[in-house]
Amino acid sequence: DAGVIQSPRHEVTEMGQEVTLRCKPISGHNSLFWYRQTMMRGLELLIYFNNNVPIDDSGMPEDRFSAKMPNASFSTLKIQPSEPRDSAVYFCASSDTGFGPSMKAFFGQGTRLTVV
């Protein structure tokens, strides 16, 4: 398996523009997570889905952020409009046991977002 695939790997955009980050989870996994990592705040859980349904979005910083999972093999995280403080590395992760004890999350390589 190719693992969790994120695109793009790097994104540079101007303040005010819309940004869409994409994630393809590992086939057969039923949970998907979006994290954001910055030096100041570390790794933050933004939202997670189980069986394509958003379960907990309490980590989404504000209404400018939205996430969707239209099917089991694809998810997007959208920022509209983007701001310089959104600059971070965004990770997507997936796991194959939604609520079981042996939940191993597999992470993608991340998208480094820079908003200028």
Added chain:
Amino acid sequence: DAKTTQPTSMDCAEGRAANLPCNHSTISGNEYVYWYRQIHSQGPQYIIHGLKNNETNEMASLIITEDRKSSTLILPHATLRDTAVYYCIVRVGGTDKLIFGTGTRLQVFP
């Protein structure tokens, strides 16, 4: 969710065992302890997890105290490639939330 406390950084000589402690004194009976690591610029990588028994796999061993208030991750023969930030996480049973703390930065030196 239970909070975890880890030292900010540790050093270890190559070939020696690296013992990384974690304090989770407020852990509840149904909460699992997970360890992940993040090598520079990469996504976090699962290492091991446990509830109350000691666990071992091909990467590491996890020792959990009898009262479950602390645990130790052991890398038996550290290599330079084990240099990374190691995260100890307590996950509430029945949820998918893995909340990362600040972790321990392990530096393995030759």
